[in-house]
Structures are given as C-alpha cells and as structure tokens.
Amino acid sequence: MTFTLRWGIISTGKIAAVFVKDLLIDPKTCDVHDVVHKVVAVGSRKVETAQEFVTANAGGDASIKAYGTYEEVYADKDVDAVYIGTPHTYHYTNALDAIRAKKHVLCEKPVTSNVAELRALLAAAKENGVFFMEALWTRFQPLPQAVLKLLETGELGAPVVVHADLSGDFDIHNIPKTHRILDPALGGGALLDLGPYPLVWAIMTLFENPRNELTAPSNISGSMLKTPLTGVDANTSFTLTFDKIQAQAVLSCSINLPAAAPGVTIRCEKGVIRIATPIYCSKSFKVEYLERGKVVREEEKKFDYIGHGMHWEAHEVARCIRDGKSESALWGHNKSLLEMSVFDEVRKQGGYVFPKGVEQVV
Numbered sequence: 001m002t003f004t005l006r007w008g009i010i011s012t013g014k015i016a017a018v019f020v021k022d023l024l025i026d027p028k029t030c031d032v033h034d035v036v037h038k039v040v041a042v043g044s045r046k047v048e049t050a051q052e053f054v055t056a057n058a059g060g061d062a063s064i065k066a067y068g069t070y071e072e073v074y075a076d077k078d079v080d081a082v083y084i085g086t087p088h089t090y091h092y093t094n095a096l097d098a099i100r101a102k103k104h105v106l107c108e109k110p111v112t113s114n115v116a117e118l119r120a121l122l123a124a125a126k127e128n129g130v131f132f133m134e135a136l137w138t139r140f141q142p143l144p145q146a147v148l149k150l151l152e153t154g155e156l157g158a159p160v161v162v163h164a165d166l167s168g169d170f171d172i173h174n175i176p177k178t179h180r181i182l183d184p185a186l187g188g189g190a191l192l193d194l195g196p197y198p199l200v201w202a203i204m205t206l207f208e209n210p211r212n213e214l215t216a217p218s219n220i221s222g223s224m225l226k227t228p229l230t231g232v233d234a235n236t237s238f239t240l241t242f243d244k245i246q247a248q249a250v251l252s253c254s255i256n257l258p259a260a261a262p263g264v265t266i267r268c269e270k271g272v273i274r275i276a277t278p279i280y281c282s283k284s285f286k287v288e289y290l291e292r293g294k295v296v297r298e299e300e301k302k303f304d305y306i307g308h309g310m311h312w313e314a315h316e317v318a319r320c321i322r323d324g325k326s327e328s329a330l331w332g333h334n335k336s337l338l339e340m341s342v343f344d345e346v347r348k349q350g351g352y353v354f355p356k357g358v359e360q361v362v
C-alpha cells in the first residue's frame, strides 16, 4: 500500500519553491515505493503570490488551493502536514499555529530563534498529538548515510577531529539591510542560516557515534565577527568537544565568502574522509586509508538522483506520520534541541542579542 501525504505549504519564498518541486518528483525515481506526496494548498500573505507560486512551481495545478493567509492553510481539512519556509524568526509562531490546528509540521532550519521557543513547540506538539521535525534535509540524503555506514565499519578507526565549513557570498555590501541574511529582526547572520550544516555533520559523526551514547558536548566555544552593516555575525567559528569519545568538531560559517573546499573533513585514526561542497547536499566524497600516517589507498564515491535532495526528508516525514510517530529517529527532537542550545551558547559568547520582541519565548 502506498501512503499519500497531503501537504500545505506556508510561504512562497526561494526554498519553499525548491521543496515543492522536489515533492512533485515521482518517488519511484529514487526507488521509493511506499510513500507519495500531494500538494493540496499554498499559503502566502497575498493570494496573488500564492497563485503565482502554484503556476511557477506546480504547473498551475488547479486542484491546489492558493490562499492569501497562512491561517487558511492551517484550517484546511485536506491538509495533513504543513511545511514552513518563512524566515527563521517566524518559525515559532507559524509552527505553533499549525500545531494548534492539529497539523503535523516540517519546519525549516534553524527550527526556532532559540532553544526556549523549541521547547515550547515540542510541548505543544505533544499536547496536540502531532509529528514535528526540523527540515534538516542533509540527514536523510544517501551520501551522509553512506559516510556513517563507512564509519560504522571501523575500517578508518575512530573519528578524532571533524572540520566543517559552510559559507556563502551573499554580496552583503550590495543587498538591502532588510534582507533576511542581514536583518537581526529576521535572525540574520551566518550562524543561524549556515551554521546548521557544519553542525549537522558534527552531530552525525560525533554526537551520534555509538560510543558517545548521545552525550552532549562537554564544551562549546564560539567566536563571532559581526558586520558593522547591521551587527549580525558575518563570520562565526565554534568548536564542540566530546570528552566521552575524545573527539572535537571545529566548525565555521560565513556570509561573505565562498564555501571552503572540501566542506567537511573527518579525520579518523586510520583515515580521512573529505566531503565535497556543498555540504548540505554533497554528491561525492573521497576516502584516504592510512597506515602509520601514510596513504595506502584512496577511493571516491559519487551519488546522483533526480531533484535537489529535499525529497528524502519528505519521505521520512510521510513514513513517520503513516506509522503514528511523533518524531523521526534520524533527526529527532533531541538533535534540534542540541542544535538550538549550541546556537544560544555561541550567540551568548559572541554577544549577538536579537532585537527586543524577536524571541517569543525566552
């Protein structure tokens, strides 16, 4: 039996368009036969924008309802799950509204502005009996699964240091200060927008390492370089120390530089894995096998699929909802909580305070 998940889409921005296009790809192209997706409603702050979005991204499918408010999507009885693609600082309110309407929720990264907001959302999701997941799409793609499998074999020994960077040149001197990447009221800056990706690699390889037994990092250390343009962090570096497994992650993100290459380097006792950019949906990695510090063998693995790569997370959402789960085993609430706690701590050390009124729960 194939399970159909009926989606309502909140907002019509860049990533919502990518997500919808991925939803509409026939899952069979990725050898997925147990779930399919249907977009039934799109909500925007303007009905014309919602209609234009359906025309541009869903071939003008007349069965998709275009709404001029988000509330109409939450209230639509045909919608099972809501995808939230608004700027970071709106995630909490949008997700809470959807949850209170008893809709399952997939919410873009970073899931909230701070960990207190996330805790409140998780309590609401529990109270209303709905599934909730942060859209950390990288966790569900084939390449990270293969890297984790390789680490599990033990062939490379234990991971000791993980370096990961995600940067992007947003041309910050020439974009409006109200752009979401620069505006502190929208949670602008490198950490919240790009930081989830170096962090997800640290979480996958170290936090999830079976020997770590899901132990939180023993130390989090962060430093921020803020742009005088608006005061948000243009460059942030942060390290996580995992005492229990004697390993560290050295992470960075910037909004005024291209991404570092390779994007992720996983340095293990007996080898090194280098993940090609972009680290959020990488398509290849190289492995060097070492003996007494010397490279004795090298190999490269390549991956390909139709679509941008967001369909893997959508399949996970569909399966979890079909099976009556409240969270995903791969990117569960504990990992989003860890992520937001790390970001809170790095912002604290970096002196990045959101303008008054941005954080709905503190």
Ligand SMILES: NC(=O)C1=CN([C@@H]2O[C@H](COP(=O)(O)OP(=O)(O)OC[C@H]3O[C@@H](n4cnc5c(N)ncnc54)[C@H](OP(=O)(O)O)[C@@H]3O)[C@@H](O)[C@H]2O)C=CC1
Pocket (backbone or CB within 6 Å): 011, 012, 013, 014, 015, 016, 043, 044, 045, 046, 049, 050, 085, 086, 087, 088, 090, 108, 109, 110, 135, 137, 180, 192, 193, 280
């Ligand atoms: N997973 C991924 O790869 C990516 C995830 N993201 C995440 O998705 C979110 C959105 O990013 P992106 O799509 O680039 O952003 P955009 O600015 O392109 O889109 C955001 C949309 O949110 C709605 N919106 C509601 N309130 C506001 C407001 N006050 N200001 C601006 N827009 C508002 C608008 O839709 P409408 O007018 O229809 O209401 C707008 O189009 C971010 O949290 C980001 O971190 C972003 C890029 C990639």
Ligand SMILES: O=C1OC[C@@H](O)[C@H](O)[C@H]1O
Pocket (backbone or CB within 6 Å): 168, 193, 194, 280
């Ligand atoms: O999630 C993201 O990944 C790609 C980036 O360009 C984007 O700004 C970010 O939100």
